Amino acid sequence: MxxxxxxxxxxxxxxxxxxxxxxxxxxxxxxxxxxxxxxxxxxxxxxxxxxxxxxxxxxxxxxxxxxxxxxxxxxxxxxxxxxxxxxxxxxxxxxxxxxxxxxxTAPEPPAGVALVREELPELLRKTGAHEGTAIEDKGRSLAVHTRRAADPDAALETLRIPLAALAQRAGLTVEPGRRVIELRPAGxxxxxxxxxxxxxxxxxxxxxxxxxxxxxxxxxxxxxxxxxxxxxxxxxxxxxxxxxxxxxxxxxxxxxxxxxxxxxxxxxxxxxxx
Missing domain, CATH: 3.40.50.1000 (HAD superfamily/HAD-like)
Structure with a gap:
């Protein structure tokens, strides 16, 4: 080959x-x-x-x-x-x-990860997240996936600003991806x-x-x-x-x-x- x-x-x-x-x-x-x-x-x-x-x-x-x-x-x-x-x-x-x-081997996750874990479900409810939106808990970060929504790109766009605000309050960084937004530790x-x-x-x-x-x-x-x-x-x-x-x-x-x-x-x- x-x-x-x-x-x-x-x-x-x-x-x-x-x-x-x-x-x-x-x-x-x-x-x-x-x-x-x-x-x-x-x-x-x-x-x-x-x-x-x-x-x-x-x-x-x-x-x-x-x-x-x-x-x-x-x-x-x-x-x-x-x-x-x-x-x-x-x-x-x-x-x-x-x-x-x-x-x-890894350092302990920052406190902001626990804050996001606690508040993320309610944030999705309040923002009217599209059906099919799902949370993935990675332990040291959390990701929101919209791939299973009827309109994945529109579902993701709905969440960009609220998730960015939550990440800022938690001291985390936003990692965008293919129909996913992840909130994770910076650095x-x-x-x-x-x-x-x-x-x-x-x-x-x-x-x-x-x-x-x-x-x-x-x-x-x-x-x-x-x-x-x-x-x-x-x-x-x-x-x-x-x-x-x-x-x-x-x-x-x-x-x-x-x-x-x-x-x-x-x-x-x-x-x-x-």
Missing amino acids: PLPTPGSEQGAAALDRIVQRPADAVLSFDFDGTLAPIVSDPADARAYPGVTAELSRLAPLVGRLVIITGRPAAVAVEYGGLADVDGVLVLGHYGLERWEDGRV MDKGAALAGVAADAGDGAAVLYAGDDLGDLAAFEAVERLREKGLPGITVCSGSDEVAELAARADLVVDGPPGIADLLAALREAIEDR
């Missing part, structure tokens, strides 16, 4: 560097919408067929394999079958949680998480980051900053018809999680055949 061709010279150079020097590579991926298809109920999300097997094959070939997700780290491990991927690092809650070798994002992993990998590391949603823009920006310092980096968009901003910024756009699965297989074959 041939490797796809990135649309930028920098992306092409980084992909070639990863193939030629995989032991120096950091491969990092979002979970929902990238390794796993977006589904109506977040609890039903699972890795796309073949993805976990390809991650397992890639893991011993590369320097670092990382999953950076807004989910709790242990949930991403369970839903992705990642416990059997040797050496994988899973950074949950945008990097606040760290899962490695079967253990999760960490996927870009900062990726930059930390890249720094640990050393100056010779080439970095790949793949994502699908607005929360992944911070990681794309981290890759761009690394390139400004002379380090190879490539951004990959797991494309959809719901988010255009990420595709416009990406070096390479693939067709959702099936395209990511194909990219993993092609990258692994290219490394093995070099």
